[in-house]
Amino acid sequence: MPTVDASPVPFNFALDRTALLVIDMQRDFLLPGGFGESLGNDVAQLRRTIGPLTSLMAAWRAAGLPIIHTREGHEPDLSDCPPAKLARGPMIGKPGRFGRILVRGEYGHDIIDELQPIDGEPVVDKPGKGAFYATELPELLDKDGIESLVVTGVTTEVCVHTTVREANDRGYECLVLADCVGSYFPEFQRVGLQMIAAQGGIFGWVAESPALIKEIAR
Ligand code: TIU
Numbered sequence: 001m002p003t004v005d006a007s008p009v010p011f012n013f014a015l016d017r018t019a020l021l022v023i024d025m026q027r028d029f030l031l032p033g034g035f036g037e038s039l040g041n042d043v044a045q046l047r048r049t050i051g052p053l054t055s056l057m058a059a060w061r062a063a064g065l066p067i068i069h070t071r072e073g074h075e076p077d078l079s080d081c082p083p084a085k086l087a088r089g090p091m092i093g094k095p096g097r098f099g100r101i102l103v104r105g106e107y108g109h110d111i112i113d114e115l116q117p118i119d120g121e122p123v124v125d126k127p128g129k130g131a132f133y134a135t136e137l138p139e140l141l142d143k144d145g146i147e148s149l150v151v152t153g154v155t156t157e158v159c160v161h162t163t164v165r166e167a168n169d170r171g172y173e174c175l176v177l178a179d180c181v182g183s184y185f186p187e188f189q190r191v192g193l194q195m196i197a198a199q200g201g202i203f204g205w206v207a208e209s210p211a212l213i214k215e216i217a218r
Contacts, residue, residue, distance in 0.1 A: 001013065001014060002015060002215040002216065002218070003215065004175065004205075004207050004211050004212050004215050005207060005211045006175060006197075006205040006206060006207035006211070007197040007205065007206045007207070008197045008198075008200055008201050008205070009200075009201065009205070011173075011175045011205040011207060013148040013173070013175070014147065014148070015063070015065065015216070016145075017144075017145055017146055017147040017148060018065065018146065018147070018148040018149070018150060019065070019066045019067070019068055019141065019144065019146045019148075019149055019150070020056070020057070020060050020065065020066065020067045020068070020149075020150045020152065021068050021070070021131065021149050021150065021151050021152065021153070021163065022053065022057070022067060022068070022069045022070070022115065022152050022153050023070050023131060023151065023152065023153025023154065023159050023160055023163060024070055024071060024072050024153050024154055024155075024159050025049075025050075025053070025069070025111050025112055025115045025153055025154060026071055026072070026073075026108070026109060026110065026111055026112070027098050027107060027108045027109070027110060027111075027112055028073075028096070028098065028101060028102055028108040028109060029043075029046060029154050029155070030043055030046050030047055030050075030112050030154070031043065031098065031108070031112065033097045033098075034096065034097060034098055034108055035091065035096050035098075035101045035102065035108060036184065038091075038096065038097070039091075041184035042184060043184075045182055045183060045184050045185070045186065045189070046154045046155065046182040046183075046184065047182075048179075048182060049152070049153075049154065049179065049180050049181060049182045050112070050114050050115065052177070052179040052180050052209045053115055053152055053153075053180045053209075054114055054115065055209065055213065056152070056177070056180060056209045056212065056213060057115065059213045059216055059217060060216065061118070062217075063216045063217070065216065066121075066144060066146070067117070067121045068121065068122050068123075068124060068137070068140060069111060069115075069117050069121060069122070069123045069124065070123070070124045070125075070126055070131045070135075070137075070153070070159075070163075071104075071109060071110070071111065071123060071124070071125050071126070072102060072126055072127075072128075072129070072159060073102045073103055073104045073106075073109045073125060073126075073127075074092065074093070074102055074103055074104065074127055075103075075104060076100070076103055076104065076105065078092065078093050078103075080127040080134070081093070081127060082127075085128075089102075096108055104125055111123070122136075122140055124136060124137050124140070128162070129158055129159045129162035129163075130159070130162040130163050130165070130166040131159070131163040131166070132163065132166040132167065132170065133166065138170070141172070146172070147171075147172065147173065148172065148173045148174070148175065149167055149172050149173070149174050149175070150174075150175050150177065150212065151163065151164055151167075151174050151175065151176045151177070151181070151204075152176075152177050152180035152181055152209075153180070153181060154181065154182045154183070155181075155182060155183045155184060155188075156181045156182060156183040156188060156189050156192040156193065157183055157185075157188040157189075157191075157192040158183075160176065160181050160192075161192055161195070161196075161203075164176060164196060164203050164204060165203060168203050168204065173204060173205075174196075174203065174204035174205070175204060175205045175206075175207060175212070176193065176196050176204060176205070176206050176207075177206075177207060177208065177209045177212065178193050178206055178207070178208055179208050179209050180209050181193075193206050
């Protein structure tokens with residue numbers, strides 16, 4: 001069984017029971033001029049994940065292992081956006097530089113060019129922060145007998161954390177890759193990762209992607 005050097009202890013996983021989750025690597029969050037930047041955020045904090053994720057996805061695909069992508073967003077009529085979310089996110093559905101913000105089918109809602117899914121890789125559209133809520137993800141994982149998740153994407157303390165917490169409560173083991181997750185806020189990145197591995201791995205493990213790539217290439 002492959003073992004990855006990780007915090008708080010090495011992470012062991014079965015290759016045929018592990019999926020790579022790539023969370024919300026969407027133009028709205030990552031592109032200069034997009035929704036994230038329009039809120040005053042520094043997209044460079046997220047864009048540092050693109051290089052490591054490109055390498056990881058290439059290695060993962062070469063090994064024939066499953067990748068599942070997610071996107072946060074809503075139906076064009078926003079019927080799946082709770083009023084409470086809209087009240088604190090009034091930009092949702094409004095025109096942005098890359099189309100209506102966080103609306104399915106818009107250019108900004110889709111995944112950045114560098115990390116586009118290839119044929120056969122599911123893309124899970126989610127109305128919430130967590131990838132398990134109101135999505136087909138549970139069935140996708142069940143179908144393939146997945147027990148462990150390698151979690152990547154943005155943002156560390158929002159959609160990545162929510163998904164890792166949901167996954168924990170459902171019995172999945174989660175390895176979060178520090179260089180493949182990003183937050184607009186360096187402090188949240190640092191503490192968000194600490195929170196995963198604290199207390200003996202209360203939510204899972206944290207590692208760097210080269211340590212994982214080394215294992216799957218063997
Ligand atoms: N994908 C994700 O994290 N959605 C967010 O809303 N992130 C923020 O940091 N706002």
